[in-house]
Amino acid sequence: MNRKKIWLYDTTLRDGSQREGISLSLNDKLQIVRKLDEMGIPFIEGGWPGANPKDVQFFWRLKEEPLKQAQIVAFCSTRRPHQRAQDDPMLKAILAANTHWVTIFGKSWDLHVTEGLKTSLDENIAMIEDSISFLKSQGRQVIYDAEHWFDGYKNNPDYALATLQGAIASGAQWLVFCDTNGGTLPHEISQIVAEVVEKLDLDLNDPQGVQLGIHTHNDSGTAVANAIASVLEGATMVQGTINGYGERCGNANLCTLIPNLQLKLDYHCLEPAQLTQLTPNSRLISEIVNLAPDDHAPFVGRSAFAHKGGIHVSAVARNPLTYEHIVPEAIGNERRIVISDQSGLSNVLSKAQNFGIPLDKSDPKCREILQQLKTLEHEGYQFEAAEASFELLMLEALGKRHQLFTIKGFQVHSDITVAEQIPYTHALATIKLVVGEQELLEVAEGNGPVSALDCALRKALVKFYPQIANFHLTDYKVRILNSTAGTNAKTRVLVESTNGQQRWTTVGVSTNIIDASYQAVAEGLEYGINHLRQNSPMVVERS
Template sequence: MERIYLYDTTLRDGAQREGMSLSVEDKLRIAHKLDELGVPFIEGGWPGANPKDDQFFERLHSTRFKHSAVVPFCSTRRPQVRASEDAGLRKILAAGTEWVTTFGKCWELHVHEGLRTSLEENLAMIEDTVAFFRTQDRRVIFDCEHWFDGYYKNPEYALAALRAAAHAGAQWVVLCDTNGGMLPQQIRTSVEAVRDYCREHNLEVQLGIHTHNDSETAVANALAAVEAGARMVHGTVNGYGERCGNANLCALIPNLQLKMNYALIAPEQLARLTEVSHFVSEVANLAPNDHAAYVGASAFAHKGGIHVSAVQRNPQTYEHIVPESVGNRRRIVISDQAGLSNVLTKLTEMGFSFERHDPAVGRILQQIKLLESEGYQFEAAEASFELLVRECLEIRKSLFSLEGLYTACQTFPDGTVRSEATVRVRVGEVLQHTAADGNGPVSALDAALRKALVGCYPQVAGMHLVDYKVRILDSAHGTSARTRVLVESSDGLGRWTTIGVSANIIEASCRAVIEGIEYGLSR
């Protein structure tokens, strides 16, 4: 199987999606998840462009990845400034990475209108920038920005830009459909021409493809490019990205590996694709697309009648792949066996050993289905899932119980808002009645709970809430809509996420915070 190299740009290009915002912690969590998936290249952002990306690359100095190289992204040097004297490029070097991705203009229109410089100077900027990074022992991926528009308008100049990067030492040149307006045949024709051009001129570079989805053909365009010779594929998890998004890796990976027989990631990593898709959507606080190919909840759902009967006899009748190969599952409404494989897999990961038909597994599955119908999702809340399993197995320890909660917010004439929470918490025979302030009702609730528990459980002092996300599940119901809350907690040694769902946002938050403390104590 010939190797195709994945290049994920969820943390940079994907984060440009309207309405999407990732914190530094979010980016680190997603990066580690992509590393577990086996993605060779992760584009982490643009050091120097904003404080968030600076902090992200600083944090990378104290973490390690098993499979992935995290790559900073930047433009070529500025016009009329030597690369060695460009402050922006120096910040890229400070990231301390092995690989660097830099992009340059390959379309005359952008050279004149965007850079407002000459065509000759743009070529010099490309060659000088790549050569500078090579002198600093960096390996270079060069993104040919607006390649296809530029190639079809002036192929000679587009090829000159590519040639400048190759001569300067770039290992990869990535052909970008930045405007997302190309169709598969146009992509294939251009990539084939570039492939032949590189061979004829002995350019020792490998080709990549970067597609956007403005014509709803990003995945098809990337597949066409691979058929024509591209061996690096850029994309984002769930197709997140500016405007209409980028090529969706959750479709590209299985299409290339399962349908076209290329090698991308190990089979056991591919079996985590659905998990990664849902994890990223939860961290990004975006609703998963239930109808997404391969990873959507409905991708292998069969409602009834002829389809159900046929699938129960032979799944190939209505399923183009085995759902478990991408970590998904078959869903048949009338079958109480649906989903047992996933539950058994998770139980094995947690250290339990059950046979498929063990009644305990059935109880866990039924409870998951019940909670999912109420709005729970456990993909990014594995701590809550583990507590649920313990409860179904009747091994969940009762460490404390909340017997009363009162929260209040008061607004003062100067515009400040004061929040206070009062709680009654029972630990064994001891009842604690405490209050605390916070910068919001959830902050006050968290502080009051810890204040009530720290006497009995000193470990609580070392725990803290590091992230809090809210999603309205059925917005058509207005202010009475159900709310899903995800809370991430840490004790300095690890992180875990818990979930709460309720029509009352304070109650949903309370459930998530309480489970976060309970799970932390159980560690």
Template sequence: MTIQIYDTTLRDGAQREGMTLAVEDKLKIARQLDKLGVPWIEGGWPGANPKDGEFFRRLQLEPLTQAEVVAFCSTRRPGGLAAEDRMLAAIIAAGTKWVTIFGKSWDLHVTEGLKTDLAENLEMIRDSIEYLISQGKRVIYDAEHWFDGYLANPEYALKTLQTAIDAGADWLVFCDTNGGTLPQDITKIVDRVIQTVDPQRELQFGIHTHNDCELAVANALAAVSSGVTMVQGTINGYGERCGNANLCAIIPNLQLKLGYSCLHEADLIRLTQVSRYVSEVVNIAPNDYAAFVGRCAFSHKGGIHVSAVERNPLTYEHIDPLLVGNERRIAISEQSGLSNVLIKASEMGLTLTKADPRTRQILAKLKELEYQGYQFEGAEASFELLMREILGQTSTLFTIQGFQVHCSIATQQHHSLATIKIAVDGQDILEVAEGNGPVAALDAALRKALSRFYPELAKCHLTDYKVRIIDGEAGTAAITRVLVESSNGHHRWTTIGVSENILEASYQAVAQGIEYGLLVRSPQMCSLVDVK
């Protein structure tokens, strides 16, 4: 049986606080969803803002390949006519075959929100749907606040739904708009309503849930078990307040756990990639702990777990991560055993065996450094350098002889000046550089000193900088952990520094990031080490 996936990332998802999508962003995401095989993509509310109108205009010029693009709107205003409603006119102009229109199911919203009477609300639903159909549109009717409305006044809620059915709506969608309904109530109400309004099972129903009780995915699955065949949601669960139902969890649960068909298998493999692509476009850091698609979804840290997974992944993995395009990760920490070290070495192209004494040396050094405040599960480049050092696969590229950083806050524009002295191939190099902060200045000075010896360093740059105080009760004497992410345009890697001095910790992380980029990621330096 096929469950229709209806994506509303571009409309409902974009209502997330702090999330803004330009027209180009919306087009990029729409095309990725189209390639993923999502059959329905809700593009926005034309007429509500110029951006959404432009989005639909652009798609008329360059249509998607397989997905139905859907325009979204409310029923007409109270006391008017659908044929004269400005918002509905914009919907017609959007040029989509399908329109999703929402109407009020809850009598409280009719009287308090719309400030009209219950009979007029029914007329608004009927008039709007019939008008859209007269204009050649097919209609998906979102019964807004369905579950709250049904619990408060089931007789009236059913009248609103029956009105939409009689007016000719193709789909009827139950909306848990406030996100406060429990799964057992979803199951009971959906089952009861479908039996009431469609005993012959001739109509098509959908579900739209919000995550205010952390139950959006569970509620969507509950509705499917009661007979709905369309599930509305967003990529990564983006949405207003606590978010919408997360399609990145719903799709694999439906397809891999419950046996429904949502996407082709070849498309399901792209789910993790699409999840991360969308997070990049909307400029929101991916949730590493998200089910199925998160970076840590198939990550193993404890030595006993790693050893078991190495023998049989089913021991600690509920599915093969490759089914959703994810991968198994072995984390390195003080909880690691020899299995962790051996697997990480293999991933990094290094040859180690359990009998090799250097394996235990690496593990002992790892635990010692983690005790000091290092955290290598978030800085795998530093751990690779550590392993290569113990294995004798590194070269000394430069030696720090000292640095000074001067910060000026005398003007509105804060500047920092770093002076650094290093030795390269027996030569002492002294350089000075400015930056908009002490770490930026230090990074610039180090790169300036090294660039004449390693011109390929120009391709590497610092992309992220994070600081954590480990023992806050120690005040200004607290141990500081610094994580620096670097990139050469093709790869990203993270290195770590730990010290009571934040600048010293920053230097350690920055210097290791440069060292890793030159030793491991630079083609010109590949002869120095065994690279992946």
């Protein structure tokens, strides 16, 4: 069966980078565009040539090292009022970028024409027609983004349609309806798109004719639903960003849109092998833009196929369809069994299998582990976020935990000094431990007590376990568990460690924050060393 093709248009590098907190370097943009190219995205919007030196360099670099399959698209507005398109510096910069495809946006809403552009309605249509005609005369293929389309149509449908007719007459290949303010709801999208197709007498089944696209923002939380509604009415291009990045509340999230369109509605977006790159690329791009991945994101989140309740785990073990709407591997994700005080024996057995630890339901140790888990969780431990600590707990209960070192004690001193009216924190840690038959005393400095303690521990152990030199902490979280106890409150510390390839998380709990931190840091080192020494697969979160 020939499935209908949906053309994916990624605007992470332009619209996505307008999200508050994102600032992409040239190398960041090049790394992202190549990943999107490998994943099979057909259109990738690279930015606005001429708007800044970085975007100019980006397009030049892609001339020198072209993409494998994707069309890189330059983005720009229509010409300025009362100018000729061939004289407009913005359009000259577009031509200099030397892309085959160009996206031009113009005004659909009469309010923006009169209040924003401060020009006449007729001149705005002339700007659209002149800009597209000029680009076509220079051999470019044009995608016309109708900015504020839905607001414009609702306020003055005749004028909004006139802008589209001008774009069609000038040779635009695609008309893209933009919900720029993100305020339109799915039922309105469906109705308006259907009306426009009828009023403009568009034959969307003609591959040589004008095609429709959709560009939605998420201000009402409906960007993905709006894009799907438009596709169901005949749109064959969806514009969006990886992880839904974008200005204000973001853009339509391609990581949600693509699997919904392909796996639920049977449209063709990517090849199956390319679809499996969705989750790793989502997480990689979140690292590049320096934003934490959303663990609870649909499809690609770390928790999207996580099972915590004992009944759920037991059912999934028999048939994953009981609590999973798709096969997680189809989009490059994986099933996770979460350990917590809500766990049953099914959770423990599943985690043991995951860890490669032989454990049978009839083994009394199985219930012993479960009871210990529930007791520790009641005391404040949280193993669903610290699976490395739970593996160590399980190994200890089975008598298989290999103690690499024994702590004899430590002291931490922290001082605050003031120089030129600026306070500086300085910490010194002294640690005493035993490795094998050898007793060690080590001292190290740090910019805080936990940093100093971590440095002292590593300094002592690296002589015996050189691989520690490649370990470092990537996250440190502190949670006060019973805040009403004031300074006597119990504290939970989660420490995430990495060896540059894998990540693992350990936990410590104590009424003393330094003691809780030590527990988590020490277990993180023990876990990493043991797995590297055994050369066994680490049950960790992928980087």
